[in-house]
Amino acid sequence: MKSEHLMLFLAALAVALSICICLLSLWQPPAAVIEFSSPSAAPTEEATEPTEISVSTMPSATEAATVAPTTEPTIHEHTYTGKVTKAPTCTSSGVRTYTCECGASYQENIEPLAHSYVIAVRNPTCTKNGCTIYTCKNCGYSDMELGESALGHSFGPWSVKKAPTETTTGIAERQCARCQETETVTLPKLG
């Protein structure tokens, strides 16, 4: 009886243990997953945090750098005075030089000046085309733009200045009403 009881007890214990093992084996995996997932998530946070820290240390370094210049300006601050060292012309650029009393200097380009034109409009004549002449009063450069074409003479009627005879030729003349240009032709002898 005692041995039977012991056997039953052992069997019950074995069953209880197996249930416990089963339960533990069932419970462990989720626990293990949680344990694995949480440390795996933690390192990434730790990995980002140090970079954030290194970034946060950067401003402190720049702060230190900004602090330093505030003490330095007492040494010297450039005061530049500009002066035209090469005057610009209509076609070439000039130079303005800025210098500090300490000797430091830099140069600045001055754009070429635009031509300063004097405009002369020439109306067309009987023989010449009209045009507009642009002359720069600073450098003398001249440019021209064609205008209206020549008008051509505006002759009046022919008038006999010397009548022809049987032995001599005559002369007829006509004059331009606009420019007084005269045109002359020889009249043949009579007969």
Ligand SMILES: [Zn+2]
């Ligand atoms: Zn200076």
Ligand SMILES: [Zn+2]
């Ligand atoms: Zn010019």
Ligand SMILES: [Zn+2]
């Ligand atoms: Zn004319």
